[in-house]
Amino acid sequence: MTMETAKRIVSLLLQRGVLIAVFLLLWWYAAVQLPSFVLPGPERVFSALVGLVHSVTFLHDLGATMGRVFSGFVLATLIGTPLGLALGSSRALARFFEPILAVLNTVSSAIWAIFAIIWFGISDATTIFVVFMTAMPLILTNVWQGAQTVERQFIDLARSFRMSRWQVLVKISLPSILPYFFSGARLAFGFGWRVSLVAETLGASDGIGYRxxxxxxxxxxxxxxxxxxxxxALMLLLEAGVLKPLERWLFRWKTPSR
Amino acid sequence: MNAPSSLALAVPALSLKDIGKHFDGLEALRGISLDVAKGEIVALLGTSGCGKSTLLNIVSGLLPADRGELRIDGQPAASFRDWRRIAYMFQEDRLLPWRSIRANVAFGLEAERSRRAERIVKAEQALRLVELDGFARAWPHQLSGGMRSRVALARSLVVEPQILLMDEPFSKLDPQTRAQMHQELLRLQRFKNITVVFVTHDVEEAVVLADRVVVLEPRPGRIRAIKPLDLPRPRIPTDLAVSEQVRQLRMAL
Structure with a gap:
């Protein structure tokens, strides 16, 4: 590490530290002025947090919510990716189905949640369904967009080596689409995570939303x-600990200027 | 000229008889007949629209001809099975940006069933041939245009082709790098005894590289003249004999 980067890191840490201090100070000041059921002070919230983490149901609730988000997300990936590929490979198909996508994108997650309660009642399926309906169109749209950018020249190159259609898909199309898929999946996971809480407040008997x-x-x-x-804190950890490093590794071949 | 007269070797590497091709009623090629000997370098020279790329695509087996007969190694194209021994080099290097240099070279081997370790060994050998073995783990964007072109050449050679087809392969390079690539190509071609058919609109490139130049004329694309070049190698564009040939061919175009 050079002197320059070390300096930059120290200054960044200092800035963040000051920001947190200002935030805590404002919070504390406001909490003093307001009744505690409107705005509890930092010390109360921290002791509640400690109590929460030590409670018997904590891991169960966290696991339940995570499980639902992941299930919905994985389902959305498994269904959205092939659909996006199909739409990307056929313009006629894309034109035909485009309105459905527009409709899916306009329906609010809260409406999906209400439908889900009607159809699935209080169960895991309700939350999974809402996450799926939110995440799937995002993944589909991004994969579709990516599929349209696959370079004809690279496909011809693969064909000149007599590669099969399957090989072209795996060796040319999928790597070309991966950056689009990744940004779609990231968006979908973020939204899915947030709407899962809404769904759980309405249609679950455990999980973070329910609590x-x-x-x-x-x-x-x-x-x-x-x-x-x-x-x-969890989302920041996921972002910095998993998504950022994964993205850096997956797309290490890109020009650094981009 | 330099072809040995043994009977087995007399079978041409490529034989075209009366090849014709239409696109949407437009005649692109008419009556193309040409034999290419093993180890020979043939240039298809012509202005744009004379169907030279179409002809190359037909020879590669990627585009079917409407009429005429194509034979490879004496076998009719329909029964020829070893298409993977015919390598195709494009105008652009077409390196896949998400693959390392070594993985780009190994790409050519992945169409066939083979072991990964074996592909890596072959890719590294091919990279050594083009003197880029130090860059196996680099990414394409880190290399200069000339180096990328050499990687593309290595990718074509790694399949150990009998025939190398090239569609204006070096036209995107600056003149100096291009001249280097020409010498590189000739060195490897002689070393591996590969039959080369390449398309160009650059007369000088044709004279520097080819044993024979096939001059095509447009609408419909057909052969105007076939010109053998008996110049000694290496051929320097500024040599009198070379520049005289260039002048003559320019007149013929």
Missing amino acids: LRQAADLVQSDQVFAWTLLLV
Whole structure:
């Protein structure tokens, strides 16, 4: 590491530290002015957070929500990717199905959640369905877009080596689409994660969304804040610990200027 | 000229008889007949629209001819099975940006069933041939145009082709790099005794590389003249004999 980058990291850490301090200070000041069920102070929320993490149902709730988000997301990938590839390979097919996609994109996740309760009741399927309906169109659209950018020249190259259609798909099309898929999947996962909580407040008897609603019903504002902090921390961790490194590794072949 | 007169070797590597091709009612090629000997270098020279790329695509087996007969190694194209021994080099290098240099070279081997370790060994050998063995793990965007062109050449050679077809392969390079690539190609061609058919609109390139130049004329594409070149190698464009040939061919075009 050079002196320059070391300096930049130190200055960044300092900036972040100041930001957190300012935030905590404002929070604390506001909490003093307001009743605690409207805005609990930092110390209350932290003790609620500690209590939360040590509670018996914590791991179960976290696992339940994660499981649903992942199931919905994996289903969306498994179905959205081939559909996107199909639309990308045929213009006629794409023209025919385009309106459906527009409709899917305009329907709010809350509406999917209500439908899901009608169809699946209080069950895992409700949340999985809502995550799926939110994530699938995003993945489909991105894969479709990516499929349209696959370079004819590379396909001809593969054909000049007498590669089969399957080989062309695996060795040319999929790697070309991967950057589009990745940004779509990332978006889909973020949205899926957020709407899963909405779905759980309506149609689940466990999971983070359910706990949030329970806390709200009992006016345990500190619990709500604790969950919120926890979720934010989890998402940041996922972003910095998994997604960013994965992206850097997957697309290490790209020109650094881009 | 330099072809040995043994009977087995007398079978031409490529034999075209009265090849014709239409596109949407437009006649692209008419009555193309040509024999190419093993180890020979033939240039297809012509202005744009004379069907020279179409002809190359027909020879590669990627585009069927409407009429006429194509034989490879004496076998009719319909019964020829070893198409993978015919390599095709494009105008652009077409390196896949998401693959390392070595993986780009190995790409040519992946059409056939083979072991990964074996592909890597062959790819590294091919990279050594074009003197880029130090760049096996680099990415395409890190290489200069000339180096990329050499990688593309290695990718064509890694399948150990009997015939190498090239569609204006070096036209995107600057003149100096291009001249280097010509010498590189000739060195490897002689070393592996590959039959080369290449398309160009550059008379000088044709004279520097080819044993014979086939001059095509447009609408419909047909052969105007076939000109053998008996110049000694290496051929330097500024040599008197070379520039005289260039002048004569320019007149014929």
